[in-house]
Amino acid sequence: MSLRRLGADTLVPVVAFGIVLAAYLLTPVYDGHALASFDAYNTLQGFASVGLIALALGLTIVAGEFDLSVLGMQALGGVLAVKAGADHGLLGVAAAVGACLALGAIQGTIIARTGIGSMAITLGTYIALLGLTNVVAGNQTLTYANADVAIWVDQTILSWFSPRSLAALGAFAVALVLFTRTRLGPELKALGGDRRAARVVGVPVRRHLAVLFAVSGGLCGLAGALLAYSNASAQLNPGLEPLVLAAAAAVLGGVSLRGGRGTIWGLLLGALAVALLQQVFAITKLPTSSIQIVFGALLLIVVVVDAPDLRSVVARARARRASHRSAPVAHPEP
Amino acid sequence: MRTAVARVEAMRGRAAVPGLLPALAAVGVIVLAVFALTTDRFFTVDNVKAILNSASIVGIMALGLTFVTLVGSLVSLAVGATAVMGAMVFLDQLHLGLVPALALAIAAGAAVTALQGAIVGGWGANPVILTIGAGFLLSGVTSKLSDGVIVQPSAGGYTALNSTPLGVPVGVYVMIVLAVVLQVLLRRTVFGRHVLLVGENRDAARAAGIRITRTTALAFGIAGAAFAIGGAFLGAFNRGASAQLEGTLTFDVIAAVLVGGTLISGGRGSPLRTLAGAVAIATISDVLLLRGFETGAQTLLKGVLVVGVVLALHLAGRGREAES
Numbered sequence: 001m002s003l004r005r006l007g008a009d010t011l012v013p014v015v016a017f018g019i020v021l022a023a024y025l026l027t028p029v030y031d032g033h034a035l036a037s038f039d040a041y042n043t044l045q046g047f048a049s050v051g052l053i054a055l056a057l058g059l060t061i062v063a064g065e066f067d068l069s070v071l072g073m074q075a076l077g078g079v080l081a082v083k084a085g086a087d088h089g090l091l092g093v094a095a096a097v098g099a100c101l102a103l104g105a106i107q108g109t110i111i112a113r114t115g116i117g118s119m120a121i122t123l124g125t126y127i128a129l130l131g132l133t134n135v136v137a138g139n140q141t142l143t144y145a146n147a148d149v150a151i152w153v154d155q156t157i158l159s160w161f162s163p164r165s166l167a168a169l170g171a172f173a174v175a176l177v178l179f180t181r182t183r184l185g186p187e188l189k190a191l192g193g194d195r196r197a198a199r200v201v202g203v204p205v206r207r208h209l210a211v212l213f214a215v216s217g218g219l220c221g222l223a224g225a226l227l228a229y230s231n232a233s234a235q236l237n238p239g240l241e242p243l244v245l246a247a248a249a250a251v252l253g254g255v256s257l258r259g260g261r262g263t264i265w266g267l268l269l270g271a272l273a274v275a276l277l278q279q280v281f282a283i284t285k286l287p288t289s290s291i292q293i294v295f296g297a298l299l300l301i302v303v304v305v306d307a308p309d310l311r312s313v314v315a316r317a318r319a320r321r322a323s324h325r326s327a328p329v330a331h332p333e334p
Numbered sequence: 335m336r337t338a339v340a341r342v343e344a345m346r347g348r349a350a351v352p353g354l355l356p357a358l359a360a361v362g363v364i365v366l367a368v369f370a371l372t373t374d375r376f377f378t379v380d381n382v383k384a385i386l387n388s389a390s391i392v393g394i395m396a397l398g399l400t401f402v403t404l405v406g407s408l409v410s411l412a413v414g415a416t417a418v419m420g421a422m423v424f425l426d427q428l429h430l431g432l433v434p435a436l437a438l439a440i441a442a443g444a445a446v447t448a449l450q451g452a453i454v455g456g457w458g459a460n461p462v463i464l465t466i467g468a469g470f471l472l473s474g475v476t477s478k479l480s481d482g483v484i485v486q487p488s489a490g491g492y493t494a495l496n497s498t499p500l501g502v503p504v505g506v507y508v509m510i511v512l513a514v515v516l517q518v519l520l521r522r523t524v525f526g527r528h529v530l531l532v533g534e535n536r537d538a539a540r541a542a543g544i545r546i547t548r549t550t551a552l553a554f555g556i557a558g559a560a561f562a563i564g565g566a567f568l569g570a571f572n573r574g575a576s577a578q579l580e581g582t583l584t585f586d587v588i589a590a591v592l593v594g595g596t597l598i599s600g601g602r603g604s605p606l607r608t609l610a611g612a613v614a615i616a617t618i619s620d621v622l623l624l625r626g627f628e629t630g631a632q633t634l635l636k637g638v639l640v641v642g643v644v645l646a647l648h649l650a651g652r653g654r655e656a657e658s
Contacts, residue, residue: 066462110641116648119408119462120598121641127585128637134630237582240411244470247463257460289478296471303467309458 009261012254013269020273020280027283037159039279044165045154045230046275051168052223053242054249054271055175055264056216061250063212064192064259065118069107070220071243072129073100077224078234079133082142089149089229096225097218103129104217105210112209134236142234150232164226171219176264185264188212192259244295249274251302258308355650359595366617373624381624383502385616390505391564391571392583393612396590397512398560400608403591404520405553406533406600407454407461412469413561413587414580416443419476420562421569421579425487432491436566443562444555446472451554455532456547469584477577484574495570505567509609512560516605519556529553533600582633589636590615593643597651615639 028035053070060067077096085092107125111118144150153164161169179185190198191208199205228234253270255262281291304310370376395413402410410416424439450468454461497504520526528549531539540546568583569575594611596603618639619632 068462110645114645114648116644117408117599120592120644123409123588124592124637124639124641124644126637127589127640128634130582130585131630131632131634131637134628135634137630139628139630240466240470244466247466257463287478289474289482292470292474293478294474296467296469296474299467300464300471303459303464304453304457307453307457307459309456313457 009254009263009266013252013266013273016252017269017273017276020276024276024280024283027280030284033283039283040160041156041162042282043272043275043279044161044169046278047271048162048165048168048230049223049227049242050245050249050274050278051268051271052171052219052226053246054253054274055171055267056219056223057243057246058250058253058255058262058267058270059175059188060118060212060216061255061257061259062192062262063188063209064195065111065209065212066122067213067216068119068122068243069104069125069129070216070246071238071240072126072133073104073217073220074224074227074242075133075234075236075238076100076103076129076136077221078228079137079142079224079236080221081225082144082228082234083136085144085149085225085229086146089146089152092229093222093225096221098221100221100224101214101218105214107217108210108213109206111213112206118213130237137234137236139236141236142228144228144232144234147232150229153226153229164230167222167226171222172264172268176268179264189260189262192261194260244299245274245278246271248295248298248302251299251306257303257306355595355646358646358650362614366614366621369621370617373621375624376621381620385613385620386506387503388619389612389616390503390509391567392586392590392616393509393609394505394512394567395561395564395583395587396594396608396612397509397516397605398557398564399587399591400516400557400594400596400603400605401520401529401553402451402461402557403596403598404533404600404603405451405455405529405550406536407451407550407554408598408600409462409588409591410447410450410465410469410554410557411462411584412447412450412465412472414584415469415472415476416447416558416561417565417568417583418575418577418579419443419446419472420565421572421575422476422480422485423562424566425485425492425569425575428487428489428491431489432494435491436563439562439566440559443558443560443565445558447558447561448551448555451557452547452551454554455550473577473580480576482576484576485569486574487569492570492573495567508563508567509612512563513605513609516556520604525549525552530601533602535601585633585636586615589640592640593636595643595647597647598644 024039025035027033053074056070057067077100080099081092081096083092084095103125107121110116111121154162156162157166187198187203187208190201190203191205195205224234249271250262250267251257251270252273253262253268254266255270281294375381395417399410399413402408420439420443423442424435427435427438430438446468450461450464453459454464495504499507520529528539528544531542531544532546532549536546565575565579568579572579590612591608592598592611593615594603594607594609596607615636618635622632622635
């Protein structure tokens with residue numbers, strides 16, 4: 001059983017990324033254009049947006065929680081960065097990350113202390129954060145006038161990378177080290193797998209939850225700040241799309257929606273798979289509605305396959321069929 | 335099996351909370367009343383009508399969503415997408431007549447949402463993520479079918495939904511009738527009892543022999559029907575339907591259910607509470623609007639209210655457990 005679980009952790013993301021990569025490699029057949037390093041750059045640009053949110057969401061899912069407020073944090077981060085970073089880009093990033101980190105910590109503390117499902121609290125904070133974003137922005141889309149910073153974050157480095165995508169990759173590298181070199185990884189999984197057992201063996205459940213939501217907020221603030229600089233404007237309402245993409249990245253990355261399972265490598269591959277898939281859609285000029293259908297269907301399929309009772313339903317059906325086959329006399333047709 | 339039912343019933347019987355909750359609700363009403371009284375132009379007939387009117391479309395949908403929350407499936411994030419689909423079906427099929435077009439829209443909304451309920455109820459799929467995916471898929475399908483252009487009414491019958499008999503919009507009557515019908519359905523029928531039991535304790539309900547899949551699918555179906563009715567009113571009001579109609583609809587509807595005091599974890603709450611929640615939110619928005627606050631402040635307050643009410647209900651529930 002544990003071997004099979006270990007397998008799914010690495011198998012799902014590798015297969016998912018492999019399929020998307022194969023689809024990408026086949027795109028020249030579709031329109032005859034040559035594969036370019038520009039595609040890699042674009043994919044990593046997409047990854048910079050999807051990846052940080054996917055990391056934030058993925059970590060909370062592994063710990064058995066769900067942070068719906070990622071969308072609100074991203075929106076607030078963008079507006080704060082544009083407001084505070086007019087002269088110095090870094091100042092804006094610091095304001096965005098700091099504010100979202102603090103708000104996430106408050107939210108995490110409430111969730112940890114009360115034991116209310118994080119879905120309910122983060123739904124409320126999501127709505128509140130969208131409102132706060134509008135208040136801070138004065139109810140209008142903010143443009144970012146500092147063109148130097150806007151160009152700098154997207155400049156090409158080693159033909160594939162940009163400061164923005166390197167920041168996202170850096171966040172994953174830090175998470176990877178913390179997950180594999182400290183007890184944090186197993187402890188977060190224990191939180192998601194069996195919280196009571198985690199508490200019994202001495203995992204500081206409340207502190208971990210508070211820090212987890214703080215980190216989730218900070219990552220989304222960073223994502224919002226970098227995206228706002230890149231677009232030279234801050235969106236007031238990102239809609240549900242970033243959440244759909246991040247959730248898709250998490251589940252393609254082998255994270256179970258039931259908590260307790262997932263790896264940073266898997267999340268990285270899952271986010272890269274989603275970003276590359278977006279690039280494939282861009283190359284093949286798929287209309288937005290079709291992209292919505294693909295990602296919506298993908299999320300639906302995954303959530304159904306991951307459903308806890310599906311296994312028992314399937315197992316019962318199998319057992320019934322097996323008993324019919326092996327002992328037809330014992331179960332006569334009615 | 336009887337004992338499981340009896341135990342769940344007994345748990346529900348403790349719902350009478352002396353103290354905290356009514357006190358909080360009273361404080362809320364008093365604060366709101368003071369603000370309303372000190373706001374110019376609040377107590378005018380036109381303003382009260384405006385409040386009821388703005389409460390009606392969100393209220394109709396929230397009444398339906400109440401059943402999703404009550405049956406223990408948290409909330410649906412596909413509210414807006416389903417309403418847009420309802421609006422499109424309604425306006426597009428108006429040439430068949432008002433009632434058939436409305437019936438088709440309701441059937442479509444109910445079917446699409448009941449299917450999600452069957453998956454959630456039968457296989458225990460995560461309702462929030464499932465409805466995010468379903469909503470996204472639905473938006474993609476509707477914008478593909480409508481070629482991304484605004485769906486125009488195919489006949490003039492929609493104006494009936496915009497009429498104001500006795501000076502009050504039709505939507506308000508529909509909201510009130512729907513609230514009463516759903517309240518009776520919840521409190522006076524076997525189905526209603528099953529919804530509460532499944533929401534309170536899924537395993538106990540299963541042990542008691544209740545069909546979880548069917549109950550959940552029906553609860554979702556009611557919600558989907560309500561989303562479509564709200565969508566039809568929205569489409570009629572705007573004389574057209576596109577993805578733009580969605581706006582902040584999903585969150586307004588969720589906020590109405592939760593602020594009304596239906597427990598997010600299911601099993602406790604009612605359509606009448608949601609009606610109160612919808613009117614309260616519309617009143618707050620109205621007061622803020624009259625006092626010159628813009629949409630940002632209104633949304634912020636809605637979110638804070640949702641968190642506050644969820645927290646208060648939880649703390650009250652914990653106090654009750656400590657008492658017993």
